[in-house]
Amino acid sequence: MxxxxxxxxxxxxxxxxxxxxxxxxxxxLLLAGAAGHFAATWPVLDGGPQPELRARLALMLPGVILLxxxxxxxxxxxxxxxxxxWSLHMAIVANLIAVSYFAYLFSRGVPDHPIGLFLGxxxxxxxxxxxxxxxxxxxxxxxxxxxxx
Numbered sequence: 001m002x003x004x005x006x007x008x009x010x011x012x013x014x015x016x017x018x019x020x021x022x023x024x025x026x027x028x029l030l031l032a033g034a035a036g037h038f039a040a041t042w043p044v045l046d047g048g049p050q051p052e053l054r055a056r057l058a059l060m061l062p063g064v065i066l067l068x069x070x071x072x073x074x075x076x077x078x079x080x081x082x083x084x085x086w087s088l089h090m091a092i093v094a095n096l097i098a099v100s101y102f103a104y105l106f107s108r109g110v111p112d113h114p115i116g117l118f119l120g121x122x123x124x125x126x127x128x129x130x131x132x133x134x135x136x137x138x139x140x141x142x143x144x145x146x147x148x149x
Contacts, residue, residue: 012083013083013132013137014138014139015128015138016080019080019091019129020081022128023074023091023125024077026073026121026125027071027072027073027075027077028070029070030066030070030122031074033118034066034067034070037062037063041060045059062101065097066101069094069095069097072090072091072094073091089133092133095125095126096126098118099123
């Protein structure tokens with residue numbers, strides 16, 4: 001077997017494990033936000049005057065968005081660690097929904113709410129996911145790798 005017949009494989013992209021760990025942190029943050037939302041709105045949903053169904057759903061929808069996005073982030077972290085492309089796409093969609101929701105709330109201006117913090121974290125994570133999807137690698141690998149004799 002000659003040296004020229006050896007194929008040098010590029011090292012594994014180490015950003016996938018980084019993104020997976022960040023996904024667990026992001027999922028935990030979103031789940032905490034969902035728990036806070038449900039804790040704040042549950043008295044109105046449960047014991048208060050019976051609002052109509054549409055109003056109840058409107059109160060529950062933000063918590064459901066946070067809950068589902070957080071659960072997806074936590075649930076796919078192991079598969080994302082392995083570098084499966086479908087998990088990356090799912091994470092992008094889930095976090096894009098969360099970012100859209102936070103951007104909407106931020107534009108509405110809800111007082112005494114940490115929307116800016118949530119928006120900043122989810123946007124940063126979404127940018128990392130998008131960069132990975134667009135081909136960002138770490139450690140950086142030179143374009144032309146030759147096999148040395």
